[in-house]
Amino acid sequence: MARKLKVLQLQTRYNAADTNSDLGEQILQGLPADRFEVINAYLEGRPADDAIAPAGRRQVFFEFNEKDMSGLRLKVRARLLAFCREEGFDVVLLHRFKAVNLFMHLNKKLRIARCIGVSHGFGEYDRFYRRWQAKRLIDERWRFVGVSPAVVDYLVSLRCGFTPANTLAITNALDIDLAESLQLSRAEARQALGLPVTPVIIGAIGRLVPIKGHTHLVRAFAAISQDFPHASLAIIGGGREHENLAALVAESGLQGRVHLCGTQPDAMRYVRAFDIFAMPSLQEGLGLALLEGMCGRLPVLGSDIPAMRPLLLGAGGRLFTPGDVASLTQQLRASLADSEAERIEQGERAYRYLRREHDIEDFRRKYRELLEGDQLLTGSSS
Known part of the structure; x- marks a missing residue:
């Protein structure tokens, strides 16, 4: 029997208001337990004390504050580095700029085989310094997802490491x-x-x-x-x-x-x-x-x-x-x-x-293939 793929899905902030429509939740629903061992983690926030935890799911709430998440984020980097070394992930799936940027730096030390950054919108890399970092830190371990073809076009147009070979569109879907x-x-x-x-x-x-x-x-x-x-x-x-x-x-x-x-x-x-x-x-x-x-x-x-x-x-x-x-x-x-x-x-x-x-099963299949696949991506799909 093949070993389960160990996955970290890291999101910036926990939001209790949209659990059923949350993109990360939709991805998790498509990852069968016999093939994936997933830890779902959040940099900021946590559910209310009386909230019911999803059955059979590991969740981690780092509860970093605004000060932790600003500047060089040295405390955040140190804790994530130790956490990932202890857990030994095969893949990390990262939502939005902060999580992606953190792992662009961390993975130079962790060397996790596959890092996947999901961009939910435009403007995250408009600043020159962010583009400079991306160009310097993106390597062959990285793949990127835009939630629409338009987001992929934005990323590739920046010419800072996002290419048609490592960036694809997986259009958001609804269950x-x-x-x-x-x-x-x-x-x-x-x-x-x-x-x-x-x-x-x-x-x-x-x-x-x-x-x-x-x-x-x-x-x-x-x-x-x-x-x-x-x-x-x-x-x-x-x-x-x-x-x-x-x-x-x-x-x-x-x-x-x-x-x-x-x-x-x-x-x-x-x-x-x-x-x-x-x-x-x-x-x-x-x-x-x-x-x-x-x-x-x-x-x-x-x-x-x-x-x-x-x-x-x-x-x-x-x-x-x-x-x-x-x-x-x-x-x-x-x-x-x-x-x-x-x-x-x-x-x-x-x-x-x-x-x-906007079929949810097609959406989930594409994420499964991205998490499991080793082949180079050759272009965008909607």
């Missing part, structure tokens, strides 16, 4: 059957979120940070609110922009029409509360929330950015210029002008696209 089993009914979801019983609710899911573009969505809704008095807007998510958005809602006189629902565990449970799904992000690696909207059989509209454009076109959604309130207003107006029957058909078309193009 559709699981997501549908968790979804509340329309009435249940609206009640749980405290939303009104109105004919049409435009919904969005995402962290309340500037790059997610929620300010533009509120302004666009304000522009058409008088023409569609039966419509409301609801945004699920928390973050530093909450107070600014609440002030904008009040300034626009939209109290009772715009609902800031806060952070909700497994936000995809509530997607059926909406009739239209909007994603106004200025930048995304892929836009998993957009897939969650499709899973709710909703018509979708979103920013015309490289990572989201093929998803929206494939699903028959509407696109608008990122950060352009007038363009977003136009598409919101068109969506609200559709009949209920038209919206239902658009939602079914988006759902069929999701089933066809």
Whole structure:
């Protein structure tokens, strides 16, 4: 019997709110216990004391603080070096820049046979010093994954060690059957979120940070609110922009029409509360929330950015210029002008696209092959 492959999956921060849609969790679900021994670890954060640990899974929470994670991160490096030497990993799977950068340095000493860095978005290597480090530290042990072809194009274009031979796209996917089993009914979801019983609710899911573009969505809704008095807007998510958005809602006189629902565990449970799904992000690696909207059989509209454009076109959604309130207003107006029957058909078309193009088993297979394979990668796949 072949020896199990020992894998460390390292993520930057533990987030209890999105356990079922988390990319790392989706990968873990596809790694059979008879072939892989996996330790799932987090640099920062930990679950609540009363949280139930997943059965049969080893988890490590390093609980480094902000000071530990800044500068040269010498304390972090020393602890990870000792941990990895003790465990003897065959493969490390690293999510986001901090984890990847740490192991670019550490693996010069550890010499783990395969290091896989997953990039979830753009901009991580925009700084010259980060590109210089990558060019100096990337060697034949490294492979890289972009969560969309657009992210791969970004990495390769930097010309600092990411190449078509060591970098591929594994497009984010959704466990559709699981997501549908968790979804509340329309009435249940609206009640749980405290939303009104109105004919049409435009919904969005995402962290309340500037790059997610929620300010533009509120302004666009304000522009058409008088023409569609039966419509409301609801945004699920928390973050530093909450107070600014609440002030904008009040300034626009939209109290009772715009609902800031806060952070909700497994936000995809509530997607059926909406009739239209909007994603106004200025930048995304892929836009998993957009897939969650499709899973709710909703018509979708979103920013015309490289990572989201093929998803929206494939699903028959509407696109608008990122950060352009007038363009977003136009598409919101068109969506609200559709009949209920038209919206239902658009939602079914988006759902069929999701089933066809973002199959979770294909996603998991690609990660299994990447973890187990020794052959050189010869290009991107979506």
